[in-house]
Amino acid sequence: MVEAPPIMDVDTVRAQFPILSRSVNGKPLVYLDNAATTQKPQAVIDTVSHFYAHENANIHRGVHYLSMNATDAYDRARATIARALNAEFEQEIIFTRGTTESINLVAHSFGARLQPGDEILITKLEHHANIVPWQILAEERGLTLRWADVTPSGEVDLDSFQSLLSEKTKLAAFNHVSNALGTINPVKEMTRLAKAAGATVLVDGAQGPPHLLVDVRDIGCDFYALSGHKVFGPDGIGVLYGRHELLETMPPYQGGGDMIERVTMEKTTFRGLPERFEAGTPNISGAIGLGAAFDYLQSLGWEEFHAHEQALLKRATERLSEIKGLTIHGTAPEKVAVVSFTMDGIHPHDIGTILDTRGVAIRAGHHCTQPLMTHFGFTGTARASFAFYNTLAEVDQLVEAIQVVHQYFS
Numbered sequence: 001m002v003e004a005p006p007i008m009d010v011d012t013v014r015a016q017f018p019i020l021s022r023s024v025n026g027k028p029l030v031y032l033d034n035a036a037t038t039q040k041p042q043a044v045i046d047t048v049s050h051f052y053a054h055e056n057a058n059i060h061r062g063v064h065y066l067s068m069n070a071t072d073a074y075d076r077a078r079a080t081i082a083r084a085l086n087a088e089f090e091q092e093i094i095f096t097r098g099t100t101e102s103i104n105l106v107a108h109s110f111g112a113r114l115q116p117g118d119e120i121l122i123t124k125l126e127h128h129a130n131i132v133p134w135q136i137l138a139e140e141r142g143l144t145l146r147w148a149d150v151t152p153s154g155e156v157d158l159d160s161f162q163s164l165l166s167e168k169t170k171l172a173a174f175n176h177v178s179n180a181l182g183t184i185n186p187v188k189e190m191t192r193l194a195k196a197a198g199a200t201v202l203v204d205g206a207q208g209p210p211h212l213l214v215d216v217r218d219i220g221c222d223f224y225a226l227s228g229h230k231v232f233g234p235d236g237i238g239v240l241y242g243r244h245e246l247l248e249t250m251p252p253y254q255g256g257g258d259m260i261e262r263v264t265m266e267k268t269t270f271r272g273l274p275e276r277f278e279a280g281t282p283n284i285s286g287a288i289g290l291g292a293a294f295d296y297l298q299s300l301g302w303e304e305f306h307a308h309e310q311a312l313l314k315r316a317t318e319r320l321s322e323i324k325g326l327t328i329h330g331t332a333p334e335k336v337a338v339v340s341f342t343m344d345g346i347h348p349h350d351i352g353t354i355l356d357t358r359g360v361a362i363r364a365g366h367h368c369t370q371p372l373m374t375h376f377g378f379t380g381t382a383r384a385s386f387a388f389y390n391t392l393a394e395v396d397q398l399v400e401a402i403q404v405v406h407q408y409f410s
């Protein structure tokens, strides 16, 4: 018999997130904008604040105690993240500013080897961060950008994806989870297809680890990009996982201190991985805080909170579907707890603004996925995106607030 995962104690978890007990507009905060950014547990706040209060120093260059200590803490964070993602080597974890910078790093550095006529395959489900760097690169280097279709339920159309792969495809880049619709993409299968065609694979994982246990070796991808602020860690820090052999062959992304071996007036030689891709003083406290966030997630267990989030998704989908004139966009069978919707005759921004008066924070707009919105024929949606610290009662508060929206417009 398969054992059911233990039910997460949401009250205990919520108590670890100080911001969740505040009010907004005189109402208890119902925070449902987690796809934009997540709230931080006390463990992360304490780690960052402890670093500045007791451990602050620049890394790598110091012979003094504090600098060596900070370097150790920074390296430990890298090791924690490597383990959490099941990377083979710690050096495969490059600290960046976030998913956007991770993708731009690949576009600049890996992109330098692409030749006119080469193709990059993305999907219509992508965030602008996984579109614009490829458009810029395509323009600069005479490449062709191909777009795999999406199905009416908001899934990548695998037939379309496969049909666009050829020996010309040098890179396939797609998200693990759609921020706009919540679709979980079959990234392992997509990677297999792309690799069979000889392409290098980048997975935009901004919305992956906030909900799913990620195993980069099981997926088989070459790159996996993520943002600290979306995984309950600090902002201004992120990760590019890159396969060791591939990173080894890539030129630096930025030049400066810390990434060099030797600089002379004639020439510079570069350090090995990961320093070669981390020019300048990095976000030291951010990296350490991100390590603490992964430790925290590991202590909760992805399986436990995934089960809880699925219960939130089910309730939200059922209750919102009952509201007259409300349409849910994104109905894939495999979804994280994101519900994107429109209401007949009501602008998504009006929905968001009225919900805010009830303390309910959601996002309204195109969610940085304008090609996807255009494909479906609307300019934006209202989006409630949940995390493991949300409750079934908050789903009900969302529904009650939406009923108030109805009253405004009837």
Ligand SMILES: Cc1ncc(COP(=O)(O)O)c(C=O)c1O
Pocket: 035, 036, 097, 098, 099, 100, 101, 127, 129, 130, 175, 177, 178, 179, 204, 206, 207, 227
């Ligand atoms: C799927 C996806 N990709 C990329 C990004 C960009 O992340 P960041 O702004 O943290 O770099 C986001 C942010 O919402 C996202 O949801």
